[in-house]
Ligand SMILES: Cc1cc2nc3c(=O)[nH]c(=O)nc-3n(C[C@H](O)[C@H](O)[C@H](O)COP(=O)(O)O)c2cc1C
């Protein structure tokens with residue numbers, strides 16, 4: 001699927017995008033594990049059907065540095081992906097200046113999304129979320145998230161990925177606990193040889209773990225699961 | 239009044255701007271309620287005389303997105319407004335680089351201002367103030383504010399304005415309490431239909447509430463108040 | 477010594493820069509005390525020999541505003557200085573995008589450095605360090621520092637420098653204590669007439685105090701110390 005360009009002429013309104021599919025807002029941040037985005041999407045499209053799941057990608061400015069033009073191309077052709085957002089879209093008003101007709105993108109995305117997954121979550125974004133900083137699209141969606149509503153608070157999954165020493169830094173533990181206290185599901189990093197050559201805890205969990213968490217959160221069946229269900233139904237009918 | 243352009247040739251020194259007027263530093267941040275700035279200034283100029291009150295505006299980079307050229311023009315023609323500052327002015331040194339003769343703008347503005355009003359105060363700026371961040375002109379003025387001096391600490395008024403869910407976000411309450419602990423007067427948001435279509439608490443208080451707080455903090459009489467006082471004096475004399 | 481330009485063709489690997497010298501990573505931030513960098517380096521080169529000590533400079537974007545081209549030139553000709561890093565170097569990948577062969581600069585610098593000195597340390601950077609923010613090269617080095625290893629934690633020295641009211645601001649004290657708790661050596665500011673004309677605590681300690689702290693942390697002898705030792709040895713031999 002080609003990605004509709006977000007021109008000022010077509011502002012995004014959640015209410016225009018209601019359908020029976022589940023809506024996943026998938027964000028990347030400035031961790032080296034962003035290089036796994038194409039792989040993560042391939043896994044997702046093998047597991048889930050475009051009639052069940054649709055994905056909007058939210059690529060933070062620094063995570064773009066980890067995606068080649070070929071990666072972005074591959075990602076945009078994934079059958080599940082229907083939009084690619086970046087920070088500039090939040091401020092792309094038709095007249096250059098906000099007017100009362102302009103929707104507020106971070107609010108619309110929050111309304112649209114059933115689940116928000118940040119994979120990878122960088123140390124820097126973790127810090128920003130916890131202090132309530134919101135000077136980017138992802139941070140604004142998170143700042144306007146419905147944390148009170150259990151179901152929603154539970155609708156955020158993060159997969160931290162960072163150097164071992166960033167992970168064991170004195171501030172990290174408390175910040176992760178804060179997120180958990182808000183209802184966020186944290187996919188705790190694993191131990192491995194990291195991009196920088198160091199070995200230790202901090203690597204992002206495998207993409208299959210992220211895929212599994214997404215399916216569970218959204219309460220959707222995998223393609224095989226659907227197939228099995230159909231087969232069962234046929235057996236019953238037959 | 240036309241706004242003197244701040245050229246590197248004319249650095250601003252508080253000591254060159256001592257007069258009998260009250261000095262209000264009025265800052266906007268990246269909330270949609272910035273669209274009310276023209277209305278707020280109109281109210282102020284109806285209520286107070288240019289011989290009593292002079293205003294410097296401090297427009298944060300993201301709040302500029304909420305002001306059209308026509309708004310900026312209207313604002314700059316308001317009789318109370320004598321300067322319009324933006325972040326770049328802090329670093330506009332004649333030679334491009336700081337030299338010992340250069341005044342430090344955020345220090346000069348703090349010395350100049352009797353009262354600092356942030357209306358609207360965004361969620362993001364609230365977060366920055368509380369952690370002591372100061373990578374912009376407004377944040378630097380606040381970081382160098384005289385919080386110890388009761389009168390001064392009491393000289394800061396903020397009018398938060400944000401989406402209901404940003405307002406009810408787990409970090410907001412504690413951050414607002416922190417500001418109050420420093421002596422800041424917080425004009426608690428009201429419940430209304432917000433720009434994003436949601437209804438709930440988070441809207442900025444009415445401009446008349448901000449105007450009232452300004453008059454009270456500065457201890458100045460409104461134009462009518464002055465008139466009444468003159469009339470009284472005449473009555474006594476007559 | 478001329479400073480090797482950091483071209484994408486020559487990525488920096490700590491393992492290629494092992495030698496018997498002590499390695500000092502010296503960072504400046506956006507305080508006016510950055511104007512003392514040339515003087516600090518002169519003192520260092522008078523005190524220590526290039527065969528004992530080598531320095532990499534890390535100049536934060538805002539601290540560049542306090543260094544004239546002449547200053548930068550003087551600094552780069554200092555015999556102890558072998559590299560000058562800035563934030564952009566972190567993202568200067570040969571192909572424009574990160575690939576698996578690219579070293580991670582903030583990790584390599586942490587491995588390379590025996591001691592990290594931040595002089596001056598601005599109020600803003602202090603705040604960022606404490607909340608774990610890491611959206612710049614210096615902050616990333618600090619976020620990936622080996623705080624657990626006592627020797628390393630003890631390998632960070634900071635020299636705060638700010639306006640008196642920034643120093644006495646309600647957040648500063650607690651943030652400085654946090655750094656001390658991590659093992660950072662804080663060179664407490666002194667009282668003097670500051671750049672802004674105010675008098676009070678907040679000025680950076682004298683450069684000789686910074687020089688002394690560096691020598692002590694690195695456990696290196698000054699040129700005179702080396703001379704004395706040689707003389708002693710000769711006396712013994714003779
Ligand atoms: C090559 C390279 C690899 C990096 N890898 C990571 C990482 O795995 N995890 C992390 O937290 N930060 C990593 N960083 C640092 C972040 O990119 C940096 O803190 C950035 O400001 C984060 O931006 P964001 O969180 O706003 O997207 C890396 C930086 C570079 C240059």
Ligand SMILES: Cc1cc2nc3c(=O)[nH]c(=O)nc-3n(C[C@H](O)[C@H](O)[C@H](O)COP(=O)(O)O)c2cc1C
Nearest residue numbers: 134135267268269270298300360361362363399400
């Ligand atoms: C159309 C639009 C409306 C926004 N309205 C608000 C708002 O009312 N309150 C708020 O806290 N943030 C709002 N935001 C988000 C802020 O603009 C964003 O967090 C920004 O980085 C704040 O910048 P500042 O606090 O440094 O000025 C809005 C953003 C957009 C694009």
Ligand SMILES: Cc1cc2nc3c(=O)[nH]c(=O)nc-3n(C[C@H](O)[C@H](O)[C@H](O)COP(=O)(O)O)c2cc1C
Nearest residue numbers: 372373505506507508536538598599600601637638
């Ligand atoms: C002329 C001038 C002098 C300044 N002096 C100081 C200072 O001495 N200490 C400080 O903490 N901030 C000072 N500031 C404010 C910082 O430069 C500002 O907070 C900046 O964002 C810090 O950037 P950094 O910490 O990321 O390098 C000064 C600003 C200006 C314009």
